[in-house]
């Protein structure tokens with residue numbers, strides 16, 4: 001391979017892109033389009049920034065994929081991982097064995113979790129953790145003498161992973177049509193999106209109505225058939241959908257009424273992203289199971305798992321074998337990475353900073369984007385934020401004119417962001433960010449300046465195309 005003209009130690013970008021197109025099937029990717037353009041080769045990260053193989057610097061507004069909470073280049077995690085690899089790179093936890101980092105992390109996680117979560121089940125990813133949830137709630141109801149409780153209710157437009165159960169729990173129609181999903185025993189209700197469904201109501205009224213869809217479905221299925229309800233406190237990949245404050249307490253009330261278990265998928269919202277270790281507590285969910293992944297290691301090493309409430313753990317422990325687990329459940333290297341990552345979050349007070357300092361600052365700055373001619377509404381919670389691109393603004397969100405989805409305006413906006421060193425994701429015409437939790441006020445200002453500049457470029461672009469108004 002020839003050398004890269006920007007950085008001689010790197011291979012030539014085009015040669016890498018050809019190899020990539022020839023051999024590497026990427027996740028969620030249109031490969032024909034990718035091969036024509038060539039993949040961007042990301043080579044280095046430091047703090048909140050990334051660099052590509054052409055030497056371009058990018059501000060990572062997405063924390064990798066909602067995960068690099070402590071930012072890039074944390075040498076102490078590298079050291080912790082290297083030390084663990086030297087000592088014990090792997091051993092399983094199957095046959096009455098355990099390892100020191102797995103034990104230490106389990107104890108640490110249960111100390112950070114809401115009260116009443118003394119146990120952890122480890123997996124290798126968020127998807128595996130959600131598969132674990134499905135198996136665990138069914139096992140729980142078997143042991144409780146109610147084997148008829150098999151169905152898990154989820155929501156449209158939810159994202160819970162890409163394994164068979166994970167993709168089935170998710171409510172992404174594009175995933176369901178490829179491969180005959182959902183698998184049996186998983187059904188969906190509508191998401192609590194005020195913009196999509198809340199016309200004529202206050203957000204608080206809408207929260208109660210959206211929760212009532214769960215009660216309707218439980219009654220339709222028969223409560224003795226329903227094992228659990230699963231939801232992300234804030235829907236992430238679905239477009240940062242922030243539910244009204246009344247929604248989760250009402251969902252909990254309904255779950256209690258019908259004795260349905262509640263699973264909080266905190267793969268994105270955990271580990272400080274919303275200004276708490278776990279958002280479900282602040283949102284009034286009082287879940288029975290909590291899915292985690294991503295921020296537990298800040299993505300430095302793959303890991304996922306489930307925090308198990310005492311209600312469920314006691315039944316599982318008394319019930320003998322639970323025939324489920326993974327080779328990499330409790331992987332010592334991943335657990336060592338998680339321990340150091342959590343130590344950093346604690347030492348730097350990142351959870352408190354997001355709650356009381358940088359989160360409120362981002363909220364105020366991000367909300368000001370709503371004044372932009374292209375932006376219908378802009379909202380955030382902690383360190384996730386989303387804005388709607390609209391064709392014509394109006395005071396009430398339900399009266400704004402949307403773009404024809406086939407125009408893919410969000411992707412055009414994302415293109416301008418990328419070209420100008422700002423990583424912001426598009427979900428339809430909603431633009432979203434989930435930046436690293438280490439951001440300072442000055443870095444938030446820098447990010448906002450980039451976003452505003454690229455929104456202006458998008459506005460000019462769409463005006464030239466005659467798509468506005």
Ligand code: PMP
Pocket residue numbers: 125126127128130159160161162232236237265266267268293294304
């Ligand atoms: N649950 C949620 C809420 C997620 O956002 C994701 C990933 N984006 C997953 C589960 C799946 O995690 P993984 O990709 O690690 O399997």
